[in-house]
Amino acid sequence: MPSAAPTPSAQWLTDPTVFAVNRHPQRSYHRTDAPRQSLNGPWEVLDTDARAIDVADPESPASVLRSASDRIATIPVPSTLETNGGWRPAYVNIQMPWDGHADPEAPSVPDTNRVALYRRLFTLDEDLRGAALDGGTVLLSFGGFATALYIWCDGVFVGYCEDGYTASEFDITCLLGGASTDTIHELVVACYEHSSASWLEGQDSWRFHGLFRGVCLTALPPTHVNSVRIDADFDHHSEVGRLHIKADVVDPLGGASIRAELFDYSDAPVWSTETPRSAAADLVSDGIPQIAPWSAESPTLYRLHLDVIDRDGRTCETVALNVGFRRFGIENGIMTLNGRRIVFKGVNRHEFHPRKGRALDEADMLADIRFCKLHNINAIRTSHYPNDPRFYDLCDEYGIYVIDEANLETHGTWTLPGDVPTPDTAIPGSRTQWQDACVDRLERMMVRDYNHPSVLIWSLGNESYGGEVFRAMSRRAHELDPARPVHYEGITWDREYDDVSDIESRMYVHPDKIEQYLASSPAKPYISCEYMHAMGNSVGGLGLYTDLERYPHYQGGFIWDLIDQALWHPATPASAGEFLAYGGDFGDRPCDWEFSADGLLFADRTPSPAAREVKQLYSDFSLVPSTTGVDVTNRSLFTSSSAYDLVCSLLVDGEAVWRITVSSDVRPGDRATVPCPWPIDEYSAPDRQIVLVASLVHLHRTAWCPAGHEVCFGQSALPLAAPPSPLGAADRKDASYTVGRWNIGMRTGGEEALLSRTAGGMVLWAKDGGPLVLHPPKLTTFRPLTDNDRGASHGFERAVWTVAGRYARCSDVSVRQEDRGVEVAYCYELAAVGIPVSVVYRLNDDGTIRFTASYPGAPDLPTLPCFGIEWALPPSLSRLRFYGIGPDETYIDRLSGGRLGIWSRSLSEDLTPYVVPQECGNHMGAQWAEASDEQGNGIRVVSATGSPFEVSLLPYSSAQIEEAVHWWELPDPGRRPATHLRLLAAQMGVGGDDSWGSEVHPEYLVPSEQAHVLDVVLSML
Template sequence: MLNIKRYWEDLSVMQINREAARAHYIPYGDKEGASSGKRGYSPYYQLLNGIWKFRYYSSIADVPADFYEAHTDAEQWDDLIVPSCWQMQGYDQRHYTNLNYPFNVDPPFVPTDNPAGTYVREFNIADEWEAKEKYIVFEGVNSCFYLWVNGEFVGYSQGSRVPAEFNISSQLRPGKNRMAVLVLKWCDGSYLEDQDAWRYTGIFRDVYLLARDTVHMKDVFNRQAFDEGFARAVLTTEIETTGSTTVAGELEDADGHVIASAQAVIDGKGALTFEVQQPKLWNAEQPYLYRLYLMSGEEVLKFPVGFRQIKVADGQFLVNGQSIKLKGVNRHDSHPELGQTIPVKHMIQDLVLMKQHNVNTIRTAHYPNDSRFMELCDEYGFYVIDEADLETHGMGIAGPDWNQQSVHRLSANPEWREAYLDRIVRVVERDKNHPCVVMWSLGNESGYGVNHIAMAEWTRERDRSIPIHYEGAAPINEGLTDTACLDVESRMYTSVPDIVAYATDDKNTKPLFMCEYSHAMGQGPGDLREYWDAFYNHPKLIGGCVWEWSDHGILQHAEDGKPYYAYGGDFGDSPNDKHFCIDGLVSSDRKPHTGLLELKYVMAPVVVKAIDLQTGILELENRYDFVDLSHLDIYWKVESSAQIMQQGRLSAPNIAPHHSDKVTIPYQLNQADTEVNLLTLSFKLKQETKWADSGYELAFAQFELPVEQTAPKKAVFRPKHPLHAAEQGQLLQVEGFDFRYVFNLASGMLQSIERNGVVMLSAPAQYKIWRAPIDNDAQIKEKWQDAGYDRAVMKTYHTHWNQETDGSIHMESSFSMGAVGKFVLLHGEAVWKIAATGEIAIKTDIKVAEDHPFLPRFGLQLILPQGMEQIEYEGLGPDESYIDKRQYVRQGRFHTTVNDMFENYVMPQENGSRYGTKWAIAANHQGMGLRFAATEPFSFNASHFMPEDLTAAMHTYELKARKETIVHLDYKMSGAGSNSCGPELLPEYQLNDQAFAFELTIRPIFSEDEE
C-alpha cells in the first residue's frame, strides 16, 4: 500500500508546500507576446496537457507503494487525456446528486474505499529555463491530490476549482523529467463541495509549467480610486516581489497608446501609481479595457484594467454611480461529452448566446470558473458574482433538523474555519484584478455561521471595493441575525408578492438580489415577466439570476443509435436526483429553449408604449444603463391579412439611458378590407459586434392599429343543399352537399368527418383535462393524479338531437368527467350545431367541482388521420407559447408542420402549444383538412404524441411518434411557472375557473376554400 500521510481527512491540512494564492497571470518574454493574450506565445509557459499514463483504483488501498517512482510496466497503464473528468473517460461511477452527499455523512471522514487515480507524465525542460525558478500550476483537480517529481514528494492540495501552484525547481533536472500525481475522489474538502451537479473527478483543468526569474513579481493587485464625477482615475498597482527588482509599468488605452507610466525599485512589497484624466469607464454594455504592462527582469505581465466603481448605496446597486439591474443567469461548468472540462470555444459559445439574449450577469454557480472564462467576461462585458467553491447542502438533510442545526453544522463549527477561509482567499486572490467581478460570494446553500462571517471579514479587509453576497444568511435560517458583514440581501425563489413586500418596507435598507429565481427546468420558466415588472418598479430590487443556464445532460446513444441526453439514475447511480440536472435555458448542446427567448424579450433594452397610433406616435424607453439607443435601427412594418402593406427603417433616436422620448413611425393609416392592421417594430443592431452580426434583433413590439373594418370578408360559396340526418343504432348520420358526419349518441361526441370521401377524423372527439406534466408541475402533479385528472373519463347522462327550421342539426348532451374511485370533477353541457355549409359549432358550458386543484387544461381533443401534417394558424408564433410565457412570440399568420411544432425536451412533457390562437388549420399536402376557430383566442396544439405518451416516457428516445395527428383545442391551459423549485404558479395563470363556457367551430376545408 502507498505510504503517505492521510491529509485527505485532516482538517488542519489544506495544503503542503503549495504557493500562496496570487492573481492570475502568465509571464511573457516581451510586450508583443503579452499583448497577444495567447499563453503559447510565452517562452516561460509550457503546457502539460495531453496524454498521460493513468490507472484507476476503486480504493486508495490498492494503489502500489512505488507508483510515483520509475516504472517498467508502462504497458499496464492506460492513456488518458489531460485535462478530463475520468468518469467521462470510462472510469468509475457517473453520479448525479443534488442534495445528498454521495457517501456517509461523518465529517471530516470519507469512505475507506476512496477511489483513486494515478497519473504519470514524462516531459522535457528547455535548456533556456536552467537558470529560472520553475513552477507547476494545476488550474483544477477534483478533489485532492499528491504530487511527486522525479520520485520526490513535492506537495499536497485540496480545493477543486481553484489553482494549486508548486515550486518544483529543486526537483527538476535538465532534459527529461517524470511527474506523478495521485488524485483522490473524496477528501474532507468534499464536504464543502456538495453542489447540484454531476460528481466528477480528476485533473479537469489545464496543467502547465512556468519559468520565472530568480527575483520576480509574485503578486499584483490593481486598486482604483476616482475623483467625484469620475473626472480622474488613479490606479494604484500593489506589487509583491520575491526580492529587490526594478518594476516598470505602462498603461495603454484600447488603441495601444501609452497614457501613463511609472517605475520603482520594489523589494518585497511596493506600488506603482498611474493617473488617467477623463477615463473611459468599464461596464457590461461598454466593456472598455485598458492594458497594464508590468516589466521586471526578463518578464512582462499584462493585466486588463477596466475602470469601474461598484457601490451599494441608498438600497441600490450602483456601477459607476448608475443604479443598474443585474440581468443574470447561474452557470455551471457543463459539457455534454467532457463534463466539467470546458474548452475555450465552448465558453465563448455560452457568452455569445448570453449577450444575444440580453443577459448581462453571471453567477458562477457554485465555484470559481476557469481563469480564461473570467478574462472573456472582462472582454465581452458581463457582471460576475464570483462564488467560492463552497456548498454543504447535504448537511441539511443528513439530520432531522434542517433549519436549527444540521444545515449550519459545519459553518458554525470553528474547527472548519480555516477550510472555509481557504475557499474565499483563493478565489479573491486569483480574480481580484478582473473588472467583471462585481460581487464576491461566500458560497451557496451552506447554512450560516461564524465561518461565513470570518470569510466576509477577511474579504472586506482584503478588498473593500467589491460588495459581499451570501444567500444562506437569508431570514429562512431562524435565529441567525448577524448579517452586517453582507452588503446585499440575497434570496432564492421568493415569490413576486414577497419581494415587492421587501422593497416597500422601509426597515429593509439593503438591495435585494435574487441569486436564484424562475427555475428554467423543462418547459419553462413561465413567471419571468412578473419578476421583471417588480424589478423595474422598485429600485431596491436589483435583479437576479435565473436557475440555470444549461441542461447538464450527458450525451448517450440508444440501441438504435438515436442520441439522447442522460440524467441521474441512467448509469445506476444512487442516490440520485433524476432529471433535476436538466434545468437550463439552453440544451446540453447549447440550443436555446423557448424559456431563453422569453427571458431575452422580458429583459429587452427597449420598451415601447403607444401614444397615438392614429398618427404613429410612440414612446421609447431606454432600459440600457450606460448607452443610448443610437446603435440601433428600427425596422417597422404594417401588415393586413398577413400581407405587408407598408414598411421602413429609421435610426433609433439618441435617448439617454433610463430615459424615454417620443418617436413617430411614418406609416399612413389605411382602412383594411379584411382584418385589423398590425404594426410591428424590430430593434436591430446597426453594426456587427463581437457577439452578433449587424441586423441582429434585440427587442420588438407590436400594436393593433385603430382601423375600422369597412368590408366583411367574402364568404366561401356553398350550394344551398338540405341536410339529412338519420339514426342508425347509437349513431347519428348527418349528410350535406359534399360532407358526411357521424355522431355517437351514446357518448354525445363527434365520431367521424368526411368531405368528398376524404376522412378527416380517425377517432371520436374527446374532452380532455390532462396534460403531460411539465417539470414545473412537480409540486402540483401529485395532487392532480390524486384527484384522478390523468385518468378522467366522460360519463354521458343524456343526448338528444333535432333538426331546426333553418335545416341545421342540433345535438345536445349532458356529461361529467371523473376517475374511478373519485368524486366527479366537473359537469358539462354541450351543444353541437351543424350548418348546411358544413361548419360545426360547439358550445360547452362547464361547472367544476369545488375543493379540487386547478385544472391542467380543458379542451377538445381530435385525432386526425395520417398525412394531416401541414399546419397554418393565426395567433402568436412562430414558437410555442403559454399564458405566462409569451413575451417572445408575436402576432402573425404562420405556416409550420406537426413535426416542427414539437419541442424536444429531455424529459418528455407538454410542449408546442400556441396560446392566443385565433384560428388554425391542420391539413394534408393537398390542403385537405380541418379549420378550427373560436369566439375567443384559444390554445392550439398539434402533435404526433398523445399526452399519455409524453407522460409515460422518461427520455426522448422512448417516444414513438404516432402516424396520426393529435389536435388539442383548449379553452385554456394552466401556465408553465417555475414551481419545480420556484414559487407556486400565480393564481391568474391557473385554470381555476369554477364555471366557464367555450365556443369553437370546426369546418372541413380544401385549399380553394381558404384565403
C-alpha cells in the first residue's frame, strides 16, 4: 500500500527537485491478464487561471468547477487542449513561448500560467473491485500529458507528477477497495500549462498540453510481476541464443514461483523453465540452438509467457512479451548488429497529427512505420521524448531500429539569436537542483522500454549543451544497461564532456566536415542525429552524405524530420476553407512561423516529392545496368538479392518495349554482375534513345508491402549515334511570311504566328483562330524562393536576378529572311546587371518555330537561380506530358529518385503543397514536353540539339507564388487567368544541409560567368 500523500503545494510547480509525489515506481511495459478499465472518453474540462485554484485545499478544485459550471466544456481523452480544448496552438522552436511577454528566471514560470481542470465520474468494474478487496493493487495510470498534474480522487489528494512522456501511475487501492460497484467516483486532474518542467521540455514543436495519451485503471493481483527485464543475446557464430529474465515479483505471502515458456513465431515451444521466487527472480537459459535473430531486415520475434504461481499452485498472473534475439554494441569503434556493421538510414519523428496534435492512435503509428519501410528507412529517433509504448511494439514487429530519447531539450536556455551560445545559463548544465529530475526522466524511459529489441541506443536528450548532469545521466544509463551505447549530441558544444556519449553525434554538419572526422582515425562511430533539413522543397544533396558509407566509422544519420507539423485551421473569410496552418497562423506570438514544417511527409501523411529521393538513396541495394547485365551491390546486413525479383526492361524513346525477370544471388556485402540478355540490336537506330532499366522487387507480400513492391531501380541511357532531329524538320507546309514595319507574321494552314518588333517577341500564336499564348515569353532569372533559399538570404544575395529577367528591355531587333524561313533576333538587356541576352525566333516553313535564348555569361555576379523563359498560356492548357525525369518534381541535386520516361502530370499534381508556396513542379532532363487541354490541343516543345531542358506547368506565375505566404492567398485555380509554362536551360539545386544559412553545394549552382542556352523547337498539337 502507498504511503499517505503529503499536502499538495503550489510551490512544487516551480521547484525542480519536486517532480513526482506519491507516484508508483516505473514499471516495464508488458502485457498482463490483470483486469484493466479504460477511463478514456468524454471528460469535463474547465480552462482557468492557475491562481484560481488552491491546490492545498482539497475542496478548491471541485469548488472552482461548481462556480464556473457555465464555462465547462466536454472534450475527449486522449486529446490535446490545443486541438480539442480551446487553447490556442503555439509553435516555437528555440525561444520560450512566453518570451517578450514575461521574463521569469528558471525554474519560475509566468504569472499568466493556465490550468485545465479535468473531471471524470466513473464506477469501478467488478473485476477491479474484486482485486482491490482481495489484497491486490489498483493503479491509476496517465499515459501522457503536459506539463504537470495534480490529481484528486473523491476529494482526496492522490499525487503530483511531471515528465508526461512515460506513464505516471498512482496506487489508489485504499480509495476504492471499500466501495461497491454502484459507487460513483470523482476523478479531478489539474493540468498546468507551465511548471519547472517547461524549462526541460523546449522541443522544436507545437507546445501541446493536456491528457494526450490514455488514462486507465489496472488491478494487479496480490502476487504479481511489477517489472521484468529481458536480455536476449544472439551469438552469430553459433546461431545460439541465450535468455536472461530478471523479474521483480511482488509476493506478500511468500512462496511464489515463476514459470517461463518461450514460443517461436509458429507457436512451437522453444524453451521453458520454472524457478522459485526470490527478491528479484532470475531465469537464465542454456544455449538455445538455431535461434532466428532479430533485425530490421528480418524482425523475427519469439513470444515469452511468464506465469506467476502462488504458494498454493494457482496462476495469479500471466505476463506476455515479445522477444527478439540480437547482439548490438560497439566493436573497435564501430557499431555492429549480430556481427555486421550497421548503417542507420534514419529519420527523426515527432508524435504529430494535424487534427489530433500529440494524441496518435495505433493506425497513425502504423502508417508512419509503413511509410518508413516502403521508403527504405530503417531507423527512427524518437525526437525528443519517449513515444507511446505501442509504437515500440510496432517497431519490434515491423523492423525499425530505434534511438530512444529522454524527454529533455533546453535549447532556449543557452542560445541567443544567431546561434550564439551562453554556457553559463545552460540548464541543466552542472546545476545539482536539476540532476534528479533529468536522471529520473532517463531512468523511467529505460525501465519502460528495456525489453524492446528495436531499441538499440539510449539518448540523453537533445540540444541541451553539456554539464555534470549529463555525466550523471550517462553513468546511470550504463549502470542500468551495460550493453547498449549512450548517445548525446550536446557535448559537441562542450568537449569537456566527451566521455558522456559513446557515439560521435553531430547535427547539420556538411559532408566535407564529416569526412574530415572519418579520415582522422576516429575512436568513436559517427552518426548525424539530425541532417537533411526537409523543410519545404529540400533534401537536395542527400547523395553526398550516403556516399560517406564507404567509411567504416560512418554509420548513417537521421533526416529532420518525418512529418510536417502543420495543423488544420478552420475556414476563415479569407481562406474560404480550412487550411494547413503553421506557427503564427493562430495568432500565437512569439512564434517561429513555418519552421514547424520539415517533413518527408506532408501533414496529411501524403509523401512529399523528396520521399522518392530518400527511398532510392537509402536502399540497401544499388543497380547499374550495362550492356552485359546488371551490376548489383548489396549493402544489406543479412539479406541476399535472391529474396527479390530482378526485373529488367528496355525503353526506346521513353516507351517500354521489352521486359524480363532474372534471378540473382548477390550475398550481403557483395557486388556482382547479373547477366541479362538485353535485345539492344533489335531496337537500336541512330536517333533512338535506348535506356536499360533494372528494378528489384519483393517476391512475396509482407506485413508492410504487397508482392512486387519496388525496393530500388537503376537506369542507364546508351549513347546516341546521332542527335535527334527536331520534329518535322524536313516537312514543308507552304508557309507564307509577312515582314511588316511593326510585326513579322507566318501562316501555315490554320496556324498563325505574329512577332512584334516593339513588344519583343511572339504576341500571337493561334490555331484555327484560337490563341495558344497570351503574352510573349518572358526571360526569367528568378525562381520563387524555397524555404532553404530564404534561410540562406538568397532574396538578398541574389536580388539582382529577381528583377533582371522580369524587367529586361528589348534594345534591338533584326529580321533576316532565309531559304526555309525567317529569323527574328531580339537583343535584350537584363535589368540591374546590363547583360545582353539574345532571343532568336526562327520561323520554319514546316510550321515549327525554333526558339533560342542565350545568356553570354558575366563575371563578378552572384550565381543565377535559373535561366530560361516563362510563358503565359491559356488556362485551358492544364496538362503536361513530357519525356524526361519524373514523375515527381526533380532538381539537379535531387535527381536520384526520378527516372527517365514519358510522364503525364496535372496542374494539381505539380503544384506541390508545401506549407508556404515556393518553387515547385520542376522536371529535369526533358527532351520534349507538351502542354495541352483535355482534347489534346496545345503546344509541343522539343530540344533542338538533344541537350535536355527543364520544364514546369503551373496555374500560377513565379511572381504570384513568391508573393504568397499561404496557398489560399492565390487565385482559385479554377478561375485562374492563365497557365504558366516555364522552360529553363539551367536551375540551381534546392539544397538541404539546413534551412538557416547553408548554400547549395557548388556543383549544383548555376555560375553567372558561364554561358547558358535554351534551344528548343516549338510546334502545335
